[in-house]
Amino acid sequence: MTKTAVFRAVDITKTYQMGEVQVRALRGVSLELFEGEFVVLLGASGSGKSTLLNILGGLDVPTSGTVHYLDNELTASDQGMLTRYRRDHVGFVFQFYNLIPSLTARENVELITEIADSPMDSLDALDLVDLRERADHFPAQLSGGEQQRVAIARAIAKNPDVLLCDEPTGALDVKTGIVVLEAIALINRKLGTTTAVITHNAEIAKMADRVISLSNGQIAGVEKNTTKIQANVLSW
Numbered sequence: 001m002t003k004t005a006v007f008r009a010v011d012i013t014k015t016y017q018m019g020e021v022q023v024r025a026l027r028g029v030s031l032e033l034f035e036g037e038f039v040v041l042l043g044a045s046g047s048g049k050s051t052l053l054n055i056l057g058g059l060d061v062p063t064s065g066t067v068h069y070l071d072n073e074l075t076a077s078d079q080g081m082l083t084r085y086r087r088d089h090v091g092f093v094f095q096f097y098n099l100i101p102s103l104t105a106r107e108n109v110e111l112i113t114e115i116a117d118s119p120m121d122s123l124d125a126l127d128l129v130d131l132r133e134r135a136d137h138f139p140a141q142l143s144g145g146e147q148q149r150v151a152i153a154r155a156i157a158k159n160p161d162v163l164l165c166d167e168p169t170g171a172l173d174v175k176t177g178i179v180v181l182e183a184i185a186l187i188n189r190k191l192g193t194t195t196a197v198i199t200h201n202a203e204i205a206k207m208a209d210r211v212i213s214l215s216n217g218q219i220a221g222v223e224k225n226t227t228k229i230q231a232n233v234l235s236w
């Protein structure tokens with residue numbers, strides 16, 4: 001059975017013009033991400049990972065090349081279409097959790113469920129990241145890892161088709177980072193959400209179905225993991 005390509009990017013480039021200087025963040029990247037898979041985008045700082053993820057998530061547009069999300073060509077979409085695409089299909093998790101400090105964990109999740117088409121219950125989303133008991137706590141009462149898990153609950157509460165995570169463990173110690181990765185892997189497994197995680201940490205790549213390595217704005221390799229390692233046995 002052929003798997004559906006959720007994303008298809010063909011020869012995308014991204015050049016930033018900084019005054020006189022041109023920064024070529026992506027130099028001809030082509031890739032496919034398949035339905036339900038867990039992909040790690042691995043690369044050193046500055047290799048173009050965030051630029052690529054932002055383009056897939058409709059937060060940015062490439063300078064040239066095409067990107068499709070299923071049958072929709074993101075590169076032919078206007079801002080309004082990209083906004084709807086993000087709202088209806090994409091969950092984002094960033095390195096810094098961006099929770100609203102004056103709202104409880106549950107209220108932070110409900111910010112999203114209130115505007116989504118077919119959201120899950122906010123407490124069920126918190127349950128998936130094992131934080132139902134902390135639903136009425138404010139971000140300041142939660143540890144960094146717990147705040148990141150609230151951010152994951154918020155991202156998945158709208159039942160997105162894809163979950164895009166940019167260095168989700170970048171601000172966390174190893175033990176806490178592993179708990180956060182376990183939450184992401186559980187969501188991928190349980191809900192079948194196509195998941196891409198950016199990291200510069202090769203150890204984290206071991207938990208993926210496929211690892212796409214980026215170097216200097218280009219794809220340096222694509223590897224399928226024959227065995228997926230569970231997050232709780234990783235260490236770095």
Ligand SMILES: Nc1ncnc2c1ncn2[C@@H]1O[C@H](COP(=O)(O)OP(=O)(O)OP(=O)(O)O)[C@@H](O)[C@H]1O
Nearest residue numbers: 016018023025043044045046047048049050051052
């Ligand atoms: N808005 C921008 N304006 C100018 N240059 C940018 C911009 N965003 C990214 N770049 C440049 O593009 C290149 C790729 O950046 P990008 O953030 O995609 O890399 P990355 O692999 O995600 O790095 P990191 O792991 O450090 O976040 C870098 O040289 C960066 O300085």
